[in-house]
Amino acid sequence: MIGALWTGISGLAGQQTALDNESNNIANVNTIGFKSSRISFADQMYQNKIGKGTAILDAEKLYVQGNLKVTGVAFDMALAGDGFFCLSSTGGAGMAETYYSRAGNFRMGENGTLQDSAGNAVQGWAMTKLSDADIVSTDSNIQRFTKDFVKLGSSQIVRNANTVESITAKMTDYNASAVADSKDIFSGGGYKTKSSKTSDIEGLISSYTKSLIDYKNSPTGSSITPSKYSNVIDYSNAINNNIINGDSDSLLVTVNGSEFSTTWDTDLKTTLKNLANELSSKIKGVNAWVTDDPTGATGYPRTPGDEGGYIRIESLIPGQTLTISQIAAKTEAGTKTPGVLTDLTVKVESGSGYAAVVAQREALKLAVTGKQQDVYLPVDDFGISTGDEEFSYQMTIVDPLTKANISVPSVALGALAITLTAYDNTVATSATNVPYIDQIVNQINTHDNGDATLGAGDLPFYIKANNINGALVIETLDSNYELEISSDMKQTVDSAGAALATVVDIPRNSSHSGRTGANAEFLEITSIIQQTGSRGAIQLKLDALGISNSPFGDFSVDSAGLITMKQDGGTFAIGQVAIALFNNNRGLLPIGDNLLRANDVSGTPIFNLNNNKAAAVKGNTLELSTADLSSSLVNLMVFQRAFEANAKSITTADSILNTLINLKR
Numbered sequence: 001m002i003g004a005l006w007t008g009i010s011g012l013a014g015q016q017t018a019l020d021n022e023s024n025n026i027a028n029v030n031t032i033g034f035k036s037s038r039i040s041f042a043d044q045m046y047q048n049k050i051g052k053g054t055a056i057l058d059a060e061k062l063y064v065q066g067n068l069k070v071t072g073v074a075f076d077m078a079l080a081g082d083g084f085f086c087l088s089s090t091g092g093a094g095m096a097e098t099y100y101s102r103a104g105n106f107r108m109g110e111n112g113t114l115q116d117s118a119g120n121a122v123q124g125w126a127m128t129k130l131s132d133a134d135i136v137s138t139d140s141n142i143q144r145f146t147k148d149f150v151k152l153g154s155s156q157i158v159r160n161a162n163t164v165e166s167i168t169a170k171m172t173d174y175n176a177s178a179v180a181d182s183k184d185i186f187s188g189g190g191y192k193t194k195s196s197k198t199s200d201i202e203g204l205i206s207s208y209t210k211s212l213i214d215y216k217n218s219p220t221g222s223s224i225t226p227s228k229y230s231n232v233i234d235y236s237n238a239i240n241n242n243i244i245n246g247d248s249d250s251l252l253v254t255v256n257g258s259e260f261s262t263t264w265d266t267d268l269k270t271t272l273k274n275l276a277n278e279l280s281s282k283i284k285g286v287n288a289w290v291t292d293d294p295t296g297a298t299g300y301p302r303t304p305g306d307e308g309g310y311i312r313i314e315s316l317i318p319g320q321t322l323t324i325s326q327i328a329a330k331t332e333a334g335t336k337t338p339g340v341l342t343d344l345t346v347k348v349e350s351g352s353g354y355a356a357v358v359a360q361r362e363a364l365k366l367a368v369t370g371k372q373q374d375v376y377l378p379v380d381d382f383g384i385s386t387g388d389e390e391f392s393y394q395m396t397i398v399d400p401l402t403k404a405n406i407s408v409p410s411v412a413l414g415a416l417a418i419t420l421t422a423y424d425n426t427v428a429t430s431a432t433n434v435p436y437i438d439q440i441v442n443q444i445n446t447h448d449n450g451d452a453t454l455g456a457g458d459l460p461f462y463i464k465a466n467n468i469n470g471a472l473v474i475e476t477l478d479s480n481y482e483l484e485i486s487s488d489m490k491q492t493v494d495s496a497g498a499a500l501a502t503v504v505d506i507p508r509n510s511s512h513s514g515r516t517g518a519n520a521e522f523l524e525i526t527s528i529i530q531q532t533g534s535r536g537a538i539q540l541k542l543d544a545l546g547i548s549n550s551p552f553g554d555f556s557v558d559s560a561g562l563i564t565m566k567q568d569g570g571t572f573a574i575g576q577v578a579i580a581l582f583n584n585n586r587g588l589l590p591i592g593d594n595l596l597r598a599n600d601v602s603g604t605p606i607f608n609l610n611n612n613k614a615a616a617v618k619g620n621t622l623e624l625s626t627a628d629l630s631s632s633l634v635n636l637m638v639f640q641r642a643f644e645a646n647a648k649s650i651t652t653a654d655s656i657l658n659t660l661i662n663l664k665r
Contacts, residue, residue, distance in 0.1 A: 004653035010053030011646030014041060017056050018639045025627040026636075033103030033594055034625035035061045036632075063585040066102075066623040074555040075114070077104035078623040081615030083579040084588075084596065086535065086605065087120040098123070100580055100605070102623055103594040112541035112551070114563070114575070118593050121537040124561065124577040127527050130546045136361065136524040138369040138482045140403070145548040145570070148172045149523060152569035153364065154209040157562075158216045162532045162609060164562060166573035167212060169361065169524040171368050174201055178518035185375060185512050188273025188290040189468040196281040197518045200316055201367050203285040207317045208360040215357050226319035226351025226359050232294055232342040235309035238329030239268060241337070248332035251275050253339075254325045255283055255313075261330075268309070276311050285317040294342055309339075316367060318359040319350040361524060370517020371481040374508040376472040376489065378437060390493035391418040391506065393444060396486040397462060409449060410457055415488070418443045422495070437472050441465040444474070475516070527572050529562075531609055538563060538575035547572055557619040561611050579614035580605035 018039045028034040040057040068078050079085070084100035099120060106122055109115040114122040135143050153169030178197045181190075192200075215221075233253055238244055244251065244264060251271060252261035260282065262274040272290045279288035291312045315322055327339030351359060394415035396405050409416055420439050444465040448458050455461060462480060466473045476483050489506040493499050525547055541551040542565055553567035561577035582588065587601030598605060608614055 004649060007053040007649070009646075009650065010044065010055065011649065012643060014039075014054040014056055015639050015643040015646060017059070019636065019643065021059055022632050022635045022639060026629065026632045029625050029627040029629055029632075031103075031594065031625050031627075032105050033066070033101060033623050034627060035063055035066075035102065036625070036627040037061045060586050061588070061590065062626065064626055066626045068618060068621050069624055070621050072620050073105075074620065075106040075108065076620055076622050077106060077557060077577070078618040078621040079104065079579065079615035080618055080623075082585070083581055083611075083615035084605075085116075086123040086578045086580045087116055087595070088123050088537070089118075089120040099591070099595040099597060100588065101594050101596060105622055108540050108555075112539050112544050113537040114540055114577075116594070118595075120595075122577060123535045124538050124563075124575050125529050125531050125533060126536050126538050127529055127545055127574045128533070130525065130527070134526045134528065136365070136522075138365055138522045140398070140482075142521060142523060144543075144546055145170055145523060145525070145550075145568075147549070148521070150568075151520075153205050153522070153524070154212050155570045155572075156209075156212040156216045157564065157571060157573050158212075158219050159610075160219050162530070164529040164531065164573050164576065166527045166564070166571060167357070167524065168526075168570040168572060169208070169364075169522065170568075170570060171201075171522050172520040174198060174368055174518035174520035177520045179514075181516075182512045183277075185377075185469060185471050185473075187469065188269075188276045190287050190289045190516075191277045191280055192287075193281045196284075197367070199284045201364070201518060204317055204360065204364040204367050207285075207320070208357070208364050211351070211356040211360045214352065215354055218353070221353050223353030223355040224349060224351050225355040227345065227347075227349040228315050228318055229320060229322050229348045230312070230314035230344045231322070231324065232291070232344060233311040233313055233324070233327055234294060234340040234342055235272070235311075235327070235329055236294070237309075237339065238337040239309040243331060243335075243337045244268075244271075244329045246332055250330045251328075252330055253279070253327050255279065255286075256323050257325075258283075259326070272309065272311060279311070279313055283322075285315055285320060286313060286322065287316055288313045295344065315348075316363060318363050319348060319356070321348045365522045366478065366481055367517050368520045368522040369482060370515035370519060371476045371478075372483065372485055373476075373513060373516055374474045374485075374487045375512040376474075376506065377509050377512070378470060378472075388422050388493070388497055389420045389491065389495050391420065391440070392416065392488075392490045392492050392503070393418055393440075393459075394488045395459070395463070396488070397483050408457060408459060408462060409447070413449055413457070415490075416443065416447050416459065417492070435467075435470075437467045437470060440472055441467050471512075525572075527574060529573055529576055531576065535578050535607070538577070540565065540574065542567060542572065542574075545572075545574060547574075557617055559616040559618070561617045576611070577617060578607055579611045579617070580607060581614055582606065 021037055021039050025036045037059050039059055041054050042057045044052040044055050068080065079102060084102060085104060087099045087101060088096050105117055106114055109119065116122065137143060149170035150173050151171040153171060155168040157164065157166045175198055178194045180194045181192050183191060235251055247264050250261050250263045252259060260278045262271060262278060265271050265274055276288040276290050279286055289312055291310045292308050294310055324341050327341060328336040330336050392415035395408050397408060399406055418440055420436050444459050447460060448454060462483065463474050463476055474487065476485060487508060491500065491504040491506060527547065539545055542548040542553055543551040548567055550567060553565035556564050556566065561579060562573060563575045563577065565572050565574050582605060583603040584601060587599060588596040589599050591597050
């Protein structure tokens with residue numbers, strides 16, 4: 001009978017534990033991510049084949065999928081499948097402790113990191129710190145997006161083998177900043193209207209976006225730089241045979257199925273310029289200029305001089321092919337004399353991969369910002385004279401890395417001395433009778449500091465001088481057009497050959513100088529997440545990440561846990577939530593606050609690249625508790641009855657013991 005008492009007591013203890021467990025399940029019926037637990041009973045040791053009651057082997061969590069509830073709250077996340085969120089908290093001694101949880105009711109902490117409701121930092125692969133290579137800016141002083149960048153170029157997320165990168169390009173308002181070129185100066189020399197500049201940019205944006213999408217779809221494909229279409233339209237046959245020379249004669253050409261023509265205007269030179277202007281200003285992404293070279297190598301036109309009937313036409317958009325189907329000179333009677341197309345581009349390479357992205361980006365940058373150009377007009381600065389004159393030229397650039405001012409030529413070497421030999425503009429130009437502008441152009445473009453090699457201390461390393469319609473135009477190069485250059489032109493010797501006591505500053509013409517493009521700014525930022533790197537807290541504020549002056553955006557997370565922040569059209573990949581897997585989920589130790597701790601029984605956490613073997617992450621969603629009220633209430637009744645029955649076994653045994661004791665009386 002004594003044994004029956006102890007057996008009953010073990011039953012009471014076991015049912016009490018079961019009641020405690022079921023009460024805990026019921027209490028957490030609304031706890032996010034809670035996993036209900038169950039009690040495992042076992043019979044105890046036997047004596048003469050009679051057991052000695054019950055024992056609790058384990059109170060184990062049941063890691064089954066909970067129902068998902070869409071909350072609409074941006075930071076809420078739920079796991080659909082196996083896995084746990086990883087969290088970190090710094091203890092009182094400053095040691096970081098790592099926990100795991102299924103509860104995804106997260107928020108942005110005061111420091112901008114993603115946290116749970118208790119302030120533990122959600123762990124994942126954070127965006128790497130932006131480097132100089134990640135920022136492509138036309139202004140070295142602008143390294144993050146501001147409110148001025150109102151035009152979106154493109155924004156794409158590219159998933160590589162072990163990295164995720166977002167590439168976002170924006171521009172300032174090029175519609176507002178673009179101005180038409182001066183027709184007096186640039187007619188026939190790549191002349192652009194305001195609308196044609198903005199149209200070129202729109203075409204380049206489309207091409208840049210397409211290259212980004214292609215790269216996104218095939219990030220490991222071949223990387224080929226696209227080429228640019230460039231040809232020469234040759235009217236020399238008609239001109240040499242005096243086919244056109246009257247008011248009703250015309251030049252025409254068909255490009256991409258559209259015919260462009262211009263009627264005779266004043267003289268051959270003006271007529272050719274007018275046609276070049278038509279092509280430059282009316283065809284999206286095209287530049288055209290009159291040239292005196294059938295190969296198009298000498299670039300812009302020279303004045304005075306006979307252009308010979310050649311127009312250079314090229315695409316500003318890498319990989320774009322122009323279809324030129326008709327070239328002709330047309331007389332008043334309607335007779336057409338065909339011209340010739342001189343192919344300078346054997347084949348236009350469309351390009352692919354990241355090399356295509358870079359080429360399209362650089363072309364877009366150039367159209368948005370443009371080269372710096374300093375214009376000097378002969379009527380203002382280099383008047384015709386009968387004597388030799390001398391000028392000096394030096395410029396200052398700002399080093400994009402050190403921000404230091406650099407003089408070219410150097411201060412030690414001194415400014416370039418330009419000697420202008422007098423000429424008579426009433427007679428034909430010859431080798432010994434070169435116009436002033438051409439003399440300046442030649443001396444600037446051949447400057448080498450006397451060592452016969454081109455280097456960083458030489459003017460042609462940074463700029464090129466051109467004679468455009470008789471104006472001196474000094475431009476930065478395609479390779480460094482973002483440079484800000486301050487030119488210093490002075491007259492040192494007058495036309496009488498006497499040195500000036502006080503040198504005369506020759507200012508650039510402010511009305512015509514500036515930028516060749518839309519005079520706007522371009523900025524591309526690439527954010528990178530290294531999925532094989534160490535895990536840490538995920539910063540959400542865009543200003544803290546160095547992306548934007550404005551900290552906030554629209555938070556989003558995809559099924560792989562990739563966190564993006566969208567702001568003003570740009571989408572930035574800023575981190576990826578790490579999902580931990582364990583060999584034995586039931587071995588995890590619950591410690592409260594929806595947290596679990598790993599131990600030897602659960603094993604160490606396992607993380608997969610891109611979370612590809614773990615649970616899918618559901619944004620704007622929470623996983624509900626798996627506690628089931630109906631089953632828990634039934635279990636309560638069962639455990640209650642079991643408790644009562646065990647109590648009855650004790651009272652019964654006690655009654656029998658009393659009977660036995662009374663037998664002695």
